[in-house]
Amino acid sequence: MVGLVVVGFFILVALFAPFVAPAGPNQRVARPHEPPSAEHVLGSTRMGRDVLSQTIHGTRTSLMVGFVAGLVVTVVGVAVGVTSGYFGGRVDEALNLLTNVVLVIPNLPLMLVLAAFVGEAGPLTIATIIGLTAWGWGARVTRAQTLSLRQRDYILASELLGEPAWRIILVELLPNLTSIIGFNFIGSVLYALITEATLEFLGLGDPLALSWGTNLYHAQETSALRVGAWWEIAAPSLALVLFGSGLSLINFAVDEIANPRLRTLRVPKRILAALRPVGPAE
Numbered sequence: 001m002v003g004l005v006v007v008g009f010f011i012l013v014a015l016f017a018p019f020v021a022p023a024g025p026n027q028r029v030a031r032p033h034e035p036p037s038a039e040h041v042l043g044s045t046r047m048g049r050d051v052l053s054q055t056i057h058g059t060r061t062s063l064m065v066g067f068v069a070g071l072v073v074t075v076v077g078v079a080v081g082v083t084s085g086y087f088g089g090r091v092d093e094a095l096n097l098l099t100n101v102v103l104v105i106p107n108l109p110l111m112l113v114l115a116a117f118v119g120e121a122g123p124l125t126i127a128t129i130i131g132l133t134a135w136g137w138g139a140r141v142t143r144a145q146t147l148s149l150r151q152r153d154y155i156l157a158s159e160l161l162g163e164p165a166w167r168i169i170l171v172e173l174l175p176n177l178t179s180i181i182g183f184n185f186i187g188s189v190l191y192a193l194i195t196e197a198t199l200e201f202l203g204l205g206d207p208l209a210l211s212w213g214t215n216l217y218h219a220q221e222t223s224a225l226r227v228g229a230w231w232e233i234a235a236p237s238l239a240l241v242l243f244g245s246g247l248s249l250i251n252f253a254v255d256e257i258a259n260p261r262l263r264t265l266r267v268p269k270r271i272l273a274a275l276r277p278v279g280p281a282e
Contacts, residue, residue: 055215084099194240
């Protein structure tokens with residue numbers, strides 16, 4: 001519940017950014033590197049722009065990249081994993097080889113090369129690069145679960161009844177892979193969010209696009225820490241930590257739902273009272 005509240009809060013901030021932000025993201029409203037005050041809660045940048053406004057508006061781009069890349073990673077990973085695990089044979093060998101290649105190549109160096117080759121990649125380009133290079137782990141997990149479900153009686157019965165493969169996959173397999181798909185999607189969003197911030201912090205993104213990563217990049221370029229303007233780096237960093245923590249909490253909950261052995265036993269108070277040993281005086 002805490003994770004849902006945190007993630008929901010950031011989604012609402014992203015949706016209503018123009019109405020929530022106290023000023024425009026590129027509007028000069030204060031002196032350079034003005035510390036936090038009642039008028040500017042998170043201080044100002046070297047250009048006199050409100051840090052809170054930039055962080056709020058940057059939420060839109062960062063969340064867009066995270067969810068788009070997470071969706072691409074999940075769709076590609078599930079499609080490859082289910083196809084490989086269900087059909088088997090040469091299809092499984094070919095797709096498994098492709099998955100192994102994707103897993104062997106280090107993701108971050110590959111994305112650094114691709115982003116540098118593209119040059120000042122925009123948010124949508126970064127999301128596409130992340131989505132097309134980070135699906136290997138999800139495909140491997142989905143394939144393993146599909147191989148387990150492939151031998152279940154209801155799958156074999158559907159095949160004996162002559163049901164087409166597409167219907168078995170969509171109606172019989174995918175509903176039983178919901179927890180794995182949800183786990184994969186949430187983890188992919190978190191990974192994409194951190195990776196996008198890393199690429200933009202290193203200067204491989206579009207500096208004109210406003211996001212948490214570009215906020216950190218501009219803070220580094222203006223030597224914010226050297227002049228003591230810690231708030232310029234603290235604001236986007238704290239936003240990344242809070243949103244990532246919210247996603248992690250949701251991820252833990254999905255893991256408990258998928259694996260009943262991880263669930264915490266909660267005994268109602270009335271049952272504890274009934275089980276309490278009765279003393280001699282009572």
